[in-house]
Amino acid sequence: MRFTRTCLAVTTLTALAALLSPAAAADAAPGRAVAPGDTVTLAVxxxxxxxxxxxxxxxxxxxxxxxxWVDADKDGCNTRQEVLKAEVLEAPVQGPQCALSGGSWYSPYDDVYFTDARQLDIDHLVPLA
Known part of the structure; x- marks a missing residue:
């Protein structure tokens, strides 16, 4: 069961990555069916x-x-903090124990800018359930 969930998550993420890939080379013609393996350029x-x-x-x-929220690279910043730092528009100040203050982020999912990292839900873009 765990393997099935992992495969489903990987498949979902791979499909999403393919849809959002900036390297896509060809647009789908209007009215043309898109077959598996076709490359399609599409705005996010x-x-x-x-x-x-x-x-x-x-x-x-x-x-x-x-x-x-593991700290895989043992640098004092957990997964959430690493993602916030990677996705930032304006860098936050990093304090002791990787506490982040300030900064700004943009969410293309709801077209909103955020200046408070506590308002961001970074761990549920692909639901675990």
Whole structure:
């Protein structure tokens, strides 16, 4: 079951990456069916708008199976802080224990700018459940 979920997550992320890839070389012709393996250039907002939305299904989901906010490179910044630093528009001040203050971020998902990192939900772009 865990392998199936991992494969599903990898497949979902791969498909999303392909949709959002800036290196896509050809536009799909209007009215032309897009076949698997075709390269399509699409604006990020159009790609996001085309993603299917479904009701959440929590069957079989156990939160404790997923490690949360690890510091994989042991530099004092956990995963959340690393992502915030990588996605920043205006760099925040990094204090002791990687505490971030200030900075600004943009969310293409809802076309909003943020100046408070606590308002950002970086861990649920692809739901675990």
């Amino acid at each position: 907002r159009d790609a996001l708008a085309s993603l299917p939305v479904q009701d959440e299904d929590r069957a079989g989901y156990v939160r404790t199976k997923f490690r949360h």
